[in-house]
Amino acid sequence: xxxxxxxRMLLALLIVFLFGIAGCGSxxxxxxxxxxxxxxxxxxxxxxxAETGPxxxxxxxxxxxxxxxxxxxxxxxxxxxxxxxLIMHDYETxxxxxxxxxxxxxxxxxxxxxxxxxxxxxMAILPKAVQANIPLxxxxxxxxxxxxxxxxxxxSSTIISQVVDYLVKHNIKKVAWLNARDAFGVxxxxxxxxxxxxxxxxxxxxxxxxATASDMTVQLTNIRKKNPEAVIVWSRTPGAGIVAxxxxxxxxxxxxxxxxAAANKGFIEQVQGNSDNIMVVGSKLSVVDQLPESDQKxxxxxxxxxxxxxxxxxxxxxxxxxxxxxxxxxxxxxAGKTTAKDIQNFLKNExxxxxxxxxxxxxxxxxxxxxxxxxxxxxxxxxxxxxxx
Amino acid sequence: xxxxxQYLVTGLTVGSIYALMAIGFxxxxxxxxxxxxxxxxxxxxxxxSCVSFVNLGLPMFAAIPAAIILTAIIGFAVERTVIxxxxxxxxxxxxxxxxxxxxxxxxxxxxxxxxxxxxxxPVMKMGxxxxxxxxxxxxxxxxxxxVLLLLAVLYVFFDxxxxxxxxxxxxxxxxxASLMGINTSSMSALAFTLAxxxxxxxxxxxxxxxxxxxxxxxxxxxKGFVAMVIGGVNNISGAVVGGLLLGVIEAFSGGFISTFxxxxxxxxxxxxxxxxxxxxxxxxxxxxxx
Numbered sequence: 211x212x213x214x215x216x217x218r219m220l221l222a223l224l225i226v227f228l229f230g231i232a233g234c235g236s237x238x239x240x241x242x243x244x245x246x247x248x249x250x251x252x253x254x255x256x257x258x259x260a261e262t263g264p265x266x267x268x269x270x271x272x273x274x275x276x277x278x279x280x281x282x283x284x285x286x287x288x289x290x291x292x293x294x295x296l297i298m299h300d301y302e303t304x305x306x307x308x309x310x311x312x313x314x315x316x317x318x319x320x321x322x323x324x325x326x327x328x329x330x331x332x333m334a335i336l337p338k339a340v341q342a343n344i345p346l347x348x349x350x351x352x353x354x355x356x357x358x359x360x361x362x363x364x365x366s367s368t369i370i371s372q373v374v375d376y377l378v379k380h381n382i383k384k385v386a387w388l389n390a391r392d393a394f395g396v397x398x399x400x401x402x403x404x405x406x407x408x409x410x411x412x413x414x415x416x417x418x419x420x421a422t423a424s425d426m427t428v429q430l431t432n433i434r435k436k437n438p439e440a441v442i443v444w445s446r447t448p449g450a451g452i453v454a455x456x457x458x459x460x461x462x463x464x465x466x467x468x469x470x471a472a473a474n475k476g477f478i479e480q481v482q483g484n485s486d487n488i489m490v491v492g493s494k495l496s497v498v499d500q501l502p503e504s505d506q507k508x509x510x511x512x513x514x515x516x517x518x519x520x521x522x523x524x525x526x527x528x529x530x531x532x533x534x535x536x537x538x539x540x541x542x543x544x545a546g547k548t549t550a551k552d553i554q555n556f557l558k559n560e561x562x563x564x565x566x567x568x569x570x571x572x573x574x575x576x577x578x579x580x581x582x583x584x585x586x587x588x589x590x591x592x593x594x595x596x597x598x599x
Numbered sequence: 600x601x602x603x604x605q606y607l608v609t610g611l612t613v614g615s616i617y618a619l620m621a622i623g624f625x626x627x628x629x630x631x632x633x634x635x636x637x638x639x640x641x642x643x644x645x646x647x648s649c650v651s652f653v654n655l656g657l658p659m660f661a662a663i664p665a666a667i668i669l670t671a672i673i674g675f676a677v678e679r680t681v682i683x684x685x686x687x688x689x690x691x692x693x694x695x696x697x698x699x700x701x702x703x704x705x706x707x708x709x710x711x712x713x714x715x716x717x718x719x720x721p722v723m724k725m726g727x728x729x730x731x732x733x734x735x736x737x738x739x740x741x742x743x744x745x746v747l748l749l750l751a752v753l754y755v756f757f758d759x760x761x762x763x764x765x766x767x768x769x770x771x772x773x774x775x776a777s778l779m780g781i782n783t784s785s786m787s788a789l790a791f792t793l794a795x796x797x798x799x800x801x802x803x804x805x806x807x808x809x810x811x812x813x814x815x816x817x818x819x820x821x822k823g824f825v826a827m828v829i830g831g832v833n834n835i836s837g838a839v840v841g842g843l844l845l846g847v848i849e850a851f852s853g854g855f856i857s858t859f860x861x862x863x864x865x866x867x868x869x870x871x872x873x874x875x876x877x878x879x880x881x882x883x884x885x886x887x888x889x
Contacts, residue, residue: 476715
């Protein structure tokens with residue numbers, strides 16, 4: 211009798227456990243209908259993004275992009291008889307969930323994984339991709355030497371090179387550096403130091419602040435003592451905007467440069483009317499209408515318009531990275547490559563270079579990230595980004 | 600001289616923000632004996648809801664009271680839903696609950712307002728003021744005035760009105776207070792409502808200076824707490840002086856030592872204070888354990 215009760219308990223536990231497992235994966239397959247047994251092959255591409263949680267400001271647009279591409283793929287129908295299925299997992303800004311999602315994707319036999327939204331998450335799922343030997347299309351900047359990682363974001367030195375080009379062109383030799391005391395803020399300086407050395411630019415002051423602090427007047431006053439000819443700020447908002455505002459009220463007249471982390475609507479809203487000397491390294495995506503006619507413009511415009519039509523809002527650079535990552539794999543499928551190994555071979559040895567939305571990708575050296583041709587120095591005019599060329 | 604002046608002005612500006620936060624901390628502590636770690640989140644709600652009201656087309660003078668009242672209602676709701684049911688537990692339990700409330704409200708703020716910073720236009724549009732070589736933001740003068748005004752109002756409220764005395768009595772000796780016919784349980788609700796309103800005022804006053812984000816509450820809340828400890832945990836004017844002092848220490852250590860360590864120095868002051876004068880600069884040690 212006792213045994214029977216125990217057995218039943220165990221069974222109940224098992225059922226609960228199974229339900230738990232089934233409910234665990236917050237998977238949202240965007241693929242719509244499989245229509246039973248497909249004649250053609252199905253190629254699965256995994257996507258891991260932070261659709262919810264604090265990183266959702268970045269990940270939300272990426273998730274939208276995935277939905278957009280899946281819709282386009284479904285409308286197009288199979289490519290060379292191969293159907294492409296995007297399997298998206300929301301990791302809820304939780305690295306552990308991303309790793310679990312990665313395991314799941316690998317067990318489902320994906321040929322590549324695009325993601326993740328954040329650098330730390332990408333580093334967490336990277337070993338899994340290496341182990342399974344599938345290409346990882348990294349949408350966040352990572353530093354690694356692994357062969358199957360393709361970085362789609364811009365590296366710090368690519369971003370800062372935009373600023374350095376301007377400094378060199380305008381013969382500015384003395385620069386002050388200000389950064390936020392967080393993961394993003396501290397990675398800029400080493401890259402800048404290297405480039406500054408090459409171009410004889412002297413870093414006369416270096417100050418730090420908390421990205422959520424209320425006032426950066428002290429840092430700016432310290433900088434003023436050193437008489438720099440330009441100030442570079444490496445911070446996310448709200449810190450980025452507060453520095454810009456303090457900069458104005460202290461009456462600085464030298465140019466201020468801000469990073470891609472400030473190239474968003476929030477920053478524009480923060481600096482309203484305080485933007486005379488401010489330049490921000492941003493994506494050409496933000497000013498695509500103002501670009502001179504070119505293939506690049508057509509490409510970016512096509513993506514932007516499709517996105518706006520679907521979601522009623524503008525895509526950002528993070529959406530572009532996700533778009534590029536998926537498009538690369540689709541290119542490979544178009545060329546008839548349907549296994550992880552063939553795709554990697556194709557990218558590195560046949561495609562070699564790809565004109566992506568974020569910037570040209572050199573696939574023979576995929577860890578470099580997108581080239582600077584997708585970036586530009588933006589100014590702010592009438593609360594809009596202004597192309598500055 | 601210019602430098603010293605600028606650091607002083609900046610220190611006092613930042614310090615008055617901390618002072619505003621500290622006032623809310625002390626108010627709730629004086630009445631309930633609880634350290635309310637959700638105080639910074641009340642400031643966040645006040646600031647962001649004010650921005651939302653303005654965006655809805657409300658004029659400033661209507662948006663500000665609306666935001667304060669909304670936050671006060673939320674403060675009241677917080678007390679009734681999570682503090683009141685466990686009011687007889689130890690104080691430490693209640694403090695931990697406020698930390699939970701803080702995380703909860705912050706998450707809510709993230710969902711409602713997103714992560715991008717929101718700007719609140721200052722009440723008076725003025726350029727920065729030059730004084731003895733230092734630059735002063737007019738909004739910081741407003742913050743200063745608000746601090747002084749609140750000091751006066753709260754002094755009158757706590758020392759000169761019946762309800763204020765009742766509030767203080769229910770902290771000093773709840774049993775005696777209830778014997779005297781004071782409803783101590785509604786006093787706790789009143790304390791949270793009041794502290795939430797004070798938090799909202801703080802948030803609305805500083806938003807034109809720092810912009811409002813869902814995460815703004817944490818750092819200023821923490822600094823407000825340090826200010827309160829420096830000034831004396833149950834002394835409102837002490838907490839204000841503590842806040843100003845903290846701001847000035849931060850500015851001068853940032854200016855003359857290094858901005859890399861200004862936060863470390865500020866929290867170092869907190870540690871020293873707790874080691875050597877745990878009751879704060881301006882509060883007399885009492886025999887009772889509070």
